[in-house]
Amino acid sequence: MKYQFPQGFWWGSASSAPQSEGASMEDGKSATIWDHWFAIEPARFHQRIGPRDTSGFYRRWREDIALLRRLNHNTFRTSISWARLIPQGRGEVNPQAVAFYNNVIDELLAQGVTPFINLFHFDMPLAMQQLGGWENRAVVEAYAAFADVCFQLFGDRVKHWFTFNEPIVPVEGGYLYDFHYPNVVDFKRAAVVAFHTMLAHSLAVRHYRARNQDGEIGIILNLTPSYSRSSDPDDVAAAHRADLLFNRSFLDPALRGRYPQELVRLLGAYGQLPTCRAGDAALLKEGVVDLLGINYYQPRRIKSRESPADPADLFMPEWFFSPYEMPGRKMNPYRGWEIYEKGIYDILTNLRENYANPRCFISENGMGVEDEQRFEQHGQIQDDYRIAFIRQHLQWVHRGIQEGSHCLGYHMWTFIDNWSWCNAYKNRYGFVQLDRASQRRAIKKSGEWFAAVAADNGFAEEDNDGRS
Ligand code: BG6
Numbered sequence: 001m002k003y004q005f006p007q008g009f010w011w012g013s014a015s016s017a018p019q020s021e022g023a024s025m026e027d028g029k030s031a032t033i034w035d036h037w038f039a040i041e042p043a044r045f046h047q048r049i050g051p052r053d054t055s056g057f058y059r060r061w062r063e064d065i066a067l068l069r070r071l072n073h074n075t076f077r078t079s080i081s082w083a084r085l086i087p088q089g090r091g092e093v094n095p096q097a098v099a100f101y102n103n104v105i106d107e108l109l110a111q112g113v114t115p116f117i118n119l120f121h122f123d124m125p126l127a128m129q130q131l132g133g134w135e136n137r138a139v140v141e142a143y144a145a146f147a148d149v150c151f152q153l154f155g156d157r158v159k160h161w162f163t164f165n166e167p168i169v170p171v172e173g174g175y176l177y178d179f180h181y182p183n184v185v186d187f188k189r190a191a192v193v194a195f196h197t198m199l200a201h202s203l204a205v206r207h208y209r210a211r212n213q214d215g216e217i218g219i220i221l222n223l224t225p226s227y228s229r230s231s232d233p234d235d236v237a238a239a240h241r242a243d244l245l246f247n248r249s250f251l252d253p254a255l256r257g258r259y260p261q262e263l264v265r266l267l268g269a270y271g272q273l274p275t276c277r278a279g280d281a282a283l284l285k286e287g288v289v290d291l292l293g294i295n296y297y298q299p300r301r302i303k304s305r306e307s308p309a310d311p312a313d314l315f316m317p318e319w320f321f322s323p324y325e326m327p328g329r330k331m332n333p334y335r336g337w338e339i340y341e342k343g344i345y346d347i348l349t350n351l352r353e354n355y356a357n358p359r360c361f362i363s364e365n366g367m368g369v370e371d372e373q374r375f376e377q378h379g380q381i382q383d384d385y386r387i388a389f390i391r392q393h394l395q396w397v398h399r400g401i402q403e404g405s406h407c408l409g410y411h412m413w414t415f416i417d418n419w420s421w422c423n424a425y426k427n428r429y430g431f432v433q434l435d436r437a438s439q440r441r442a443i444k445k446s447g448e449w450f451a452a453v454a455a456d457n458g459f460a461e462e463d464n465d466g467r468s
Contacts, residue, residue, distance in 0.1 A: 004458040010409020011454035016121035017081035023058035028094040030087035037181035049424035072454035077116035083125035118162040144203035159215030202287030220293030234304035238321035257285035293363030298337040348400035366413035368427025
């Protein structure tokens, strides 16, 4: 059997400005929260490698785009750095940044690779964080103005825009679980950040539509389907609440233009709701997307709590459920994430059955592996595990499409080994190997496999190399 994908299927990969550009304090770019956090707490970063030290896309964009072509990408997602384009967060536009992004967009198009451009990938300009970041509505306005500048400058050529990548991650990392700056642990503030992010999203969508640029605008969400340990009603209720908190908190506003009433009631009962102003509900309605990007890495397994939370403790999502370690689960031990391929199909099915089958695509899926050089033979990384990972996920995507899901493409995380936040270069994700010292690039076996799949628009079931 051949897994044949619909004509025009998007084959590509995703990246982001802060993880690939480097030159993080050059040519007029100002500091983001990552530059700042690394400057004050370098020990929080694996081997003390910070955001200056990336695969250098800022200088090597032409070479990298040639590699995208060799990988047979027809689409590629990266982001525009707010702190590079508008160094103070609002006001003056940096002409060097405009020239850089124009070069990248023009070269992608010249190579037949359609650019997908995202506007925020965890990289809050420090100047904006100093005003309170997403807690401050002035930053919401500033972000929307930045987005509008991007539409004005690049919207003649960029036809697929995304307001945010995984907007829940800065909420979790920065305001709940201490893995992003500003390292706050406070649910109520986290809820404000989440709400204001969606207002910022909606305002950007409003600006985009006002320009009538003949393109589409979406958002990229990391969806983690919640599976309950058992059919016991307590486990099921716990999984349902985890789903409300971690998926529907962004999915519902993005696809329905409003929050689930149940979530509002739940947070209201604990005094954790952000303040809503006149006009907010109407604005959220305008934020319903044209296209949803789905990042899928792992499921969320849930059981009910053994005892109720102590009201004297800090209010946290875990008041409502406990994480469940399913015996026999398949793990990616390097990243500590479960691999559950069917999850990608369950997401597509949920979208089809409960959200009117939106236009969507897999915007990230991937596998970070430590010490990959041990798999090198004759100068090439033999990452058969990555090929198996992609193939098994794609089989489920294929099934979802056959059953009617409106899934338009598959993007891998990521094109070239890149800087992974606090994990820096611990785990490698790329189709292309990066030698950090020499900056030499070499296509891995998975890159060749993927190029063949993209050229064929599918792959045969039994063929280990993916070639028909
Ligand atoms: C996604 C992000 O969460 O997963 C990427 O959009 C990130 O920015 C990727 O790099 C892999 O996760 P990590 O934490 O291993 O880098």
